[in-house]
Amino acid sequence: GQQLNQSPQSMFIQEGEDVSMNCTSSSIFNTWLWYKQEPGEGPVLLIALYKAGELTSNGRLTAQFGITRKDSFLNISASIPSDVGIYFCAVDNYGQNFVFGPGTRLSVLP
């Protein structure tokens, strides 16, 4: 089946630092999404990307849909403690379902 790769798997950063994570696929997808999951909760949509090359921001978060349509990155600027969680990329599998990546676990140290 379809598979996404995310890197890094986990990261520890100091509060105030910027964060960058990415997601890649061997296949082309036309919709890329970034979700955040906190313990005991469901994934919450952060950013949806619909057009190759598109750069979209949501507060301190910025995500880009790669021009090849095989990758995306998510940046978080000036991290704060509440940014802690697992960040999943997902792709819309041509309207059938969503395929999720394995996630990047973010820890923010005060």
Add this chain to the structure above:
Amino acid sequence: EPEVTQTPSHQVTQMGQEVILRCVPISNHLYFYWYRQILGQKVEFLVSFYNNEISEKSEIFDDQFSVERPDGSNFTLKIRSTKLEDSAMYFCASRGLSNQPQHFGDGTRLSIL
């Protein structure tokens, strides 16, 4: 903001018993989904439902699983004879149009003893 709600938040069941997980999708949404997340792993697709029928299912969604939309608001996942490996978080999701993102509920934690 409208949200997907799931009940119960935690279900503990003996192996071999049937369990029904319930979801109330966002009211004007047309597409409904169930996903599973085993502890520490990624979210995995189980099944999608549109126009009162299953539109897609994964290899995880075997004969033990079924879904139903018994009325205009609920969407349920039934596991007929639970196994230990069914222990996981189960997430319901819905979306309005096929090109819109899915919105997830907070999940039901299913523990099989």
